[in-house]
Amino acid sequence: MINVKLPDGSIKELEDNSTVADLAGSISEGLKRNSVAAEVNGQIADIGTILKDNDEVRILTSKDPASLEVLRHSTAHIMAQAVQRLYPNAKVAIGPSIENGFYYDFDIADHQLKPEDLPKIEDEMKKIIKEDQIFAKVDVKDVNAQIEEFKNKGEIYKAELMTEHAEHNPTLYMNKSKDGNIVWNDFCRGPHLPSSKFVKSFKLLTVAGAYWRGNEQNKMLQRIYATAFWTKEELDAHLLRLEEAEKRDHRKLANQLDLFSIREEVGSGLILWHANLSVVRESIEEYWRTEHRKRGYDIVYSPHIAKSQLWDISGHNEHFRENMFYMTVDEQDYVLKPMNCPFHILMYQAKRHSYRNLPIRMAELGTVYRYERSGALHGMTRVRGFTQDDAHIFCTPDQFVSEINRIIDFVDDTLSMFGMKYSVELSTRPDNYVGTLDVWDKAEAGLKEALDSKNISYEINEADGAFYGPKIDFKLTDAIGRTWQGATIQLDFNLPIRFDLKYTDKDGSLQTPVMIHRVIFGTMERFIGILIEHYAGAFPTWLAPEQVTLVPISERHVEYAEEVHSMLRDAGIRVNLDDRSESMNYKIREAQVRKVPYMLVMGDKEVEDKKVAIRSKEKGNLGTVTAEEFLAQILEEVRSKGKTKIGE
RNA sequence: GCCGACAUAGCUCAGUCGGUAGAGCAACAGUUUCGUAAACUGUAGGUCUGGGGUUCGAUUCCCCAUGUCGGCUCCA
Numbered sequence: 001m002i003n004v005k006l007p008d009g010s011i012k013e014l015e016d017n018s019t020v021a022d023l024a025g026s027i028s029e030g031l032k033r034n035s036v037a038a039e040v041n042g043q044i045a046d047i048g049t050i051l052k053d054n055d056e057v058r059i060l061t062s063k064d065p066a067s068l069e070v071l072r073h074s075t076a077h078i079m080a081q082a083v084q085r086l087y088p089n090a091k092v093a094i095g096p097s098i099e100n101g102f103y104y105d106f107d108i109a110d111h112q113l114k115p116e117d118l119p120k121i122e123d124e125m126k127k128i129i130k131e132d133q134i135f136a137k138v139d140v141k142d143v144n145a146q147i148e149e150f151k152n153k154g155e156i157y158k159a160e161l162m163t164e165h166a167e168h169n170p171t172l173y174m175n176k177s178k179d180g181n182i183v184w185n186d187f188c189r190g191p192h193l194p195s196s197k198f199v200k201s202f203k204l205l206t207v208a209g210a211y212w213r214g215n216e217q218n219k220m221l222q223r224i225y226a227t228a229f230w231t232k233e234e235l236d237a238h239l240l241r242l243e244e245a246e247k248r249d250h251r252k253l254a255n256q257l258d259l260f261s262i263r264e265e266v267g268s269g270l271i272l273w274h275a276n277l278s279v280v281r282e283s284i285e286e287y288w289r290t291e292h293r294k295r296g297y298d299i300v301y302s303p304h305i306a307k308s309q310l311w312d313i314s315g316h317n318e319h320f321r322e323n324m325f326y327m328t329v330d331e332q333d334y335v336l337k338p339m340n341c342p343f344h345i346l347m348y349q350a351k352r353h354s355y356r357n358l359p360i361r362m363a364e365l366g367t368v369y370r371y372e373r374s375g376a377l378h379g380m381t382r383v384r385g386f387t388q389d390d391a392h393i394f395c396t397p398d399q400f401v402s403e404i405n406r407i408i409d410f411v412d413d414t415l416s417m418f419g420m421k422y423s424v425e426l427s428t429r430p431d432n433y434v435g436t437l438d439v440w441d442k443a444e445a446g447l448k449e450a451l452d453s454k455n456i457s458y459e460i461n462e463a464d465g466a467f468y469g470p471k472i473d474f475k476l477t478d479a480i481g482r483t484w485q486g487a488t489i490q491l492d493f494n495l496p497i498r499f500d501l502k503y504t505d506k507d508g509s510l511q512t513p514v515m516i517h518r519v520i521f522g523t524m525e526r527f528i529g530i531l532i533e534h535y536a537g538a539f540p541t542w543l544a545p546e547q548v549t550l551v552p553i554s555e556r557h558v559e560y561a562e563e564v565h566s567m568l569r570d571a572g573i574r575v576n577l578d579d580r581s582e583s584m585n586y587k588i589r590e591a592q593v594r595k596v597p598y599m600l601v602m603g604d605k606e607v608e609d610k611k612v613a614i615r616s617k618e619k620g621n622l623g624t625v626t627a628e629e630f631l632a633q634i635l636e637e638v639r640s641k642g643k644t645k646i647g648e
Numbered sequence: 649g650c651c652g653a654c655a656u657a658g659c660u661c662a663g664u665c666g667g668u669a670g671a672g673c674a675a676c677a678g679u680u681u682c683g684u685a686a687a688c689u690g691u692a693g694g695u696c697u698g699g700g701g702u703u704c705g706a707u708u709c710c711c712c713a714u715g716u717c718g719g720c721u722c723c724a
Contacts, residue, residue, distance in 0.1 A: 103719095115653075208719030209651025216721045220651050223719070251717095255659065264697080264715055320724060339724065373649050374715095376722060466724070485723080517724090554681035581681070589685035603683055615684055 002053040020047040021194070024059050034061040036193050037070040044070065046137055046191040062198075062230040072097035074135060074193040075125075075202050075228040076104045081175060081184040082124035083224075087111045092186065093157040093212060093221055100238070100481070101227030105210055107157065113222045118204040121224070129199050133175040133183065135192035140170045150187070157212065158187045201235040202228035248479035250532035251379040257537050257545075257595065260380065269377045269384030271525055276545035279574065280531075281524055283543050285365060287641075288389055288521070295410060297361040297391060302343030304367060308333035313498055314342045323371045340366035341492075341517060344392040345499045353503040358513060359395035359403055365524070366390045380529030381484050387524040393516040394501070397439075400514045401446040404472075404489055407518050408450055411474055411487040414520050417641065420534055422474045422486060424451065424458035427465040434468055435493035443491045444470050468494030476522075479533035486522040486530075491515075538595040538617065540642040541634065548575040548634065549591040551615075553584045553603035560607045564600065564627045571631055573638075592617060598634065598646065600627075614646065622647040 003011050004023060014023060020040070024047065025032040038045050039058040044066060051057065060067040076095035084090050087108050095104030106113070140146045143166045150159035162170055165187075173192055175184040193199070204226040212218035229235040246252070254260050259277040262270065273281060292299060308326070311317045316324065316338060325336035337343070344362045353360070367387045376382050393403050415422055426447055429440045447470055451458050458472070465471055469491035476486040492515040495501075502510045521527035541547055548568060552561040558579045568575040576596075578587045584601065591599050600612040605624075612630055614622040625633075633646045 112652075206718055207652065210720045211650080214721075216650075220720075222651075225719080262716090268715075314724095316724070323723080341724090370723080373722060375649060375651095375720080377716095382723080468724090490724090551684085553683060556681080581679095583680090583682050583687055584684070585682080586686055587684095592685055599684080601684060605683085613684080621684055 002051060002055075004051050005054070005056045007056075007058045014051065018051050020045065020049050020051065020057060020059060023051065023057060027059075031059060031061070035059045036062055036067050036198055037191050039066065044191050046135070047194050048137060049191075068230070069097040070191055070193060071199065071230060072102040072228045073190075074196070075199050075226070076102040077135070077173065077175070077184075077186055077188070077192065078125050078128050078196055078199060079121065079204070079224065079226060080104045080106070080186065081128055082121050083108075084184070085124055086117075086120060089154075091155055091157060094161070101205070101225060103210075103223050103225045105157075105212070105221040105223045107212075107219065107221050113207045113224065115207060118207070118224070122202075122204055125199075125202070128175075129196045131177055131183075131196065133177055133196040135190075135195065136174040136176050137190055137192070138172045138174055140172055140187075143170060146170070146172070146187075162187050199228065201230065201232045202226060203235060203239065242480070245479045245481070248533045248536045249379075250381075250478075250529045253532055253537040254379075256593075259532065259537075267384070268374060269372060269382070271380060271383055271385070277528065279545040280539060280543045281528060284521075284524070284528070288365070291410070291414070292363050292391075295361075295406070297363040300344065300347060300362055300364050302340060302347075302364060302366060303337070304369075305334045305336055306342065308335050310342050311335050314339075314495065315498060320370075325369050325371055336369040337366075338368050338370045340364055340368065340388065340390045341392060341495060341515075342499075344390075345495060345501065345515075348392075348394055348501060349499065353394070353513070355396055355503055355505050355511075358503055359393050359399050361391060361393045363389070363391035380525040380532075381478065383523075383525050386526070388519050389521045389524065389527075391518050393518070394496075394503075394513045395516070396503070396505075396511070397442075397514055400443070400491065400516060401450060403516055404447060404450045405453070407489050407516070408454060408456070408472070411489075411520055412454075412456075415474070415476075415487070418531065418534070420476060420530070422476055423483070424456055425461050425473045425475065426451065426458050427461040427471050427473065428463060429470060430463045430465055430467060432467045433465075434497075439493060440470065443493075447472055447489075447491075466490060466492075468492045476527075476530050478530050479536075484522075484526055484530060486527065487520050488518065488522070490517040492517055538597075541597045541645075542638045542641045544595070544597050545574065546576050546594060546596045547573055547638070548598045548600060549587070549594075549596045550575060550577045551584055551587045551591070551599050551601045552577075552579060553601065555581065557602045557604070557607055561602050564602070564612060567627060568631060571635065573631070573634060588615065598630075600630065616647055619647050 002014050002016060004014060005011055012023060012026065014026065020038040021032060021035065024035040035047050037060045038047055038049065039060060040049055041056050073096065076097065080092045080095055083106055089110050090106045090108040093105035093107065096102065143162065147159050147162050150162060170187060171189060172185050173188045173190060174182045177183050204224055206225045208223045208225060209220045210223040212221055227238060229238060257276060258274050260274055261272045263272060266272065289299060308317065320338060324338050327334050347362065348360060365387050367385065369385045372382060372384050395403050428444050433440060471488055471490040473485055474487035475483045477483050496512050496515050501513050503513050505511045550561045550565055552558045561577055561579065565575055565577040588599055595617060597617050599615040601615055602612055606612055610626060611624045612627050613624045614630060616622050636644055637646055
């Protein structure tokens, strides 16, 4: 007999070799029927898992969120089986569950999967589900024989994976039909559902290309992305969420709200900022400048091109030649700047520095150009010409930890002000690093110390830092859940040496300063692109291109509206007088569609009382006040950046 | 860059099994002067992304290019 511990702390006695299913059955028939997987000693496992003495077991039903990935992974197996039934030459690669769904990669020599194939595959999957196939886990006893079998069947990807996992007790999952025959199998660690019949609500979404093992040198496979949920309601809700998210896409809103455009005759990845979005940018840049001055930064400007030799010194020609724009004028080679650092470094070098005047914090809204590969371009979030809110901090080795702390605060203050959430990643020393081990260790410890002291949770990307230094990245998420690099803080042990930077220390000796690269927004393009999605195009008043629309009800109210118009405009409010001979309802609707925060309606009553009727985009009619009162309120809303709002 | 899909009026989209296109909104003109999300009538607007090919004839079929979209890869 064995004893197992349940989540409530109780101990259950079972026969030797009992499985999770037996345990479930010993508790209740209903639980046995509904159990789909288990958590055994913290690991997700099949209900067929044989329990040992003292195991801690939590039985998972479909109610448990942890069961969802089991469902999805099993659905992936069913999809792979369906694909192989329909396309017998299909070879399977890998098919994991991912956030919000799963995928499976195939190599199909004689067929290119098309969107129209997806319903056919779905139908085949439904058949497999109906067949009530059992997922049976089997240990691979003779690994070499199994590899040979995979090879004989042409399953070269499975053979390759099995070869690598030969030492890790590989297991197969056999799909058995009702009569006990093995109808399909896959090399897999599991876990899986007890049977295919547990799968009810799934949808195949898209076909895509993906390199085998994510390596560009390898063959490109065909990937099907799909998702699965326990109920149709959850699936429908998920699909609806996707649809809703698409409406927030900054590329869609760009047209609707006249924000920006990208023109073929200008070039890919080059943004035309229309007047509306330029207002948003201008407001953000003004905020940026004010904050930088407050926090001890110097703001500078540098040219957009420099002679190629500068980029030899910096090393960019060597590392990023493929991604830079070159031009030749009067037999002299120039480069369109891909970074601002060399300019800031040269400004640092313009005079001698003492430890007394460090740190020097040099900031610039620097527009740079990089030749990104065409397939990587994406709206405003991945472009070829963009403005970084760049800064470089030159400091002593004793100062960089406190400088990093200051920057983390700066990033958090800024993103919080916009209500944007972020996740943090710390990347450590790669193999091809420059500099010395003790400096790297100190730097990494310093970055960790800074994050820990602020209770910021972060993931560590081992060996993923730049060759010149470790870094902290802040990731932002767009409307459809894609994550983008936003703020970043990077230590650099390389450029100070390449440019031979120095400062005079206390003892009169010349020392090399530590250099920190950092951006807060990342780039104006990407940040504002994500901001559009964050607000779904409805910018808060301090950023709104048009803050107020004046709606005179008929022509006889226009004269009064003009008075209000000039008063608000003179006070710096972005106000638009809609004096077209359209109905009031029409003007209000248009202003709502343009997402204007406030409308002031003026008819006979308002003209007579010298007042305005405020309509908020969000809250509707807010009642009547004098134009002066409204002005005071909106100025306060703008000044506080939305902390106070009219009508709240 | 790679795999795949797509490209029709300013915008959103329909259409042509090969016989050179249509709607709504927007624009413009006129009528209407209105109380919190669309007044009415009319006018104009398209070498159907570009270049080749097949064909009596191509927006439609084929090829190439460009761009966009979904992914992969990359991202100093």
